[in-house]
Amino acid sequence: AGGSGMMRTMALVLPVLVAGCATMEAPAAPRGPCVVDEKARLRFAGVKFRERMRPEIERATNSAISRVLRPGDAATTDFRVARLNIMPHDGGQIHGSNCRELLKAGSRQAAQ
Numbered sequence: 001a002g003g004s005g006m007m008r009t010m011a012l013v014l015p016v017l018v019a020g021c022a023t024m025e026a027p028a029a030p031r032g033p034c035v036v037d038e039k040a041r042l043r044f045a046g047v048k049f050r051e052r053m054r055p056e057i058e059r060a061t062n063s064a065i066s067r068v069l070r071p072g073d074a075a076t077t078d079f080r081v082a083r084l085n086i087m088p089h090d091g092g093q094i095h096g097s098n099c100r101e102l103l104k105a106g107s108r109q110a111a112q
Contacts, residue, residue: 031064032082034099049088
């Protein structure tokens with residue numbers, strides 16, 4: 001009698017476990033290094049930046065993370081190979097994006 005209770009429990013639990021495994025998505029491939037190619041540059045240049053666009057821009061540039069740097073924003077100068085810098089004008093249109101290290105204040109600015 002004890003064995004039949006265990007079998008009944010397994011009969012109820014097993015389909016739930018199998019269904020849970022069948023619906024799990026494969027883990028996303030790690031992203032990086034960040035690459036802003038001509039296709040990505042043309043796709044987003046001049047477009048008004050919206051926060052909801054960030055995942056799409058990150059995917060298009062193979063970036064694991066991104067940051068938005070508006071005119072006058074302070075930013076760290078550390079380099080992260082998988083980080084994208086999104087740079088909108090005051091009006092919000094994206095005028096640049098890059099994966100480079102930012103130069104320290106007072107030094108020569110990197111070419112866009």
